[in-house]
Amino acid sequence: AQTVTQSQPEMSVQEAETVTLSCTYDTSESDYYLFWYKQPPSRQMILVIRQEAYKQQNATENRFSVNFQKAAKSFSLKISDSQLGDAAMYFCAYRSARYGGSQGNLIFGKGTKLSVKP
């Protein structure tokens, strides 16, 4: 069974600085997807960025980028130029690339709470 581990329950960053959130996962599959979700105090789950395992290039979305290390099964999220609105809970998630049955299910880490100091 696949597992996702976020080893940092809480992180803090100064506004305008850069912060990296860690995520490791365990799987025997070779094709899968990885996601970072943001959950602000409103509770809404917002997809921040996603990575297809078959792509070697790291995904980037504006100030958000990932460092995907497939061999190490590592998927960290880097937030550049941190803003007060980035304060939230961040969840790393895994999904098999196969579809049908339970394959569409997301497996989540326990989350990292990010605080941004002004």
Place this chain on the structure above:
Amino acid sequence: DAGITQSPRYKITETGRQVTLMCHQTWSHSYMFWYRQDLGHGLRLIYYSAAADITDKGEVPDGYVVSRSKTENFPLTLESATRSQTSVYFCASSEWGEGVNEQFFGPGTRLTVL
């Protein structure tokens, strides 16, 4: 409005009562999911449905019942609520088939069982 909605947003009930949480999506997505979110556990899958009339258990199904008679609706019922079911519940939906098929989440229901 297009999207995925949940009702109620907040619910307080008592131990032993039956509670139904509603989920409705307008995209005609094949897959729908129910998660619960608890401190220290992240989101855990309760049940999922691959299509109308097809449902299956997730990681933490005990104490919950689901049905899916229509593609757009996926209600979650707690037949006899317990305090351990106090949680925030999220419904989600996605397409089926090859590709990333992003899951879209509803706004969540905060349930308190006294």
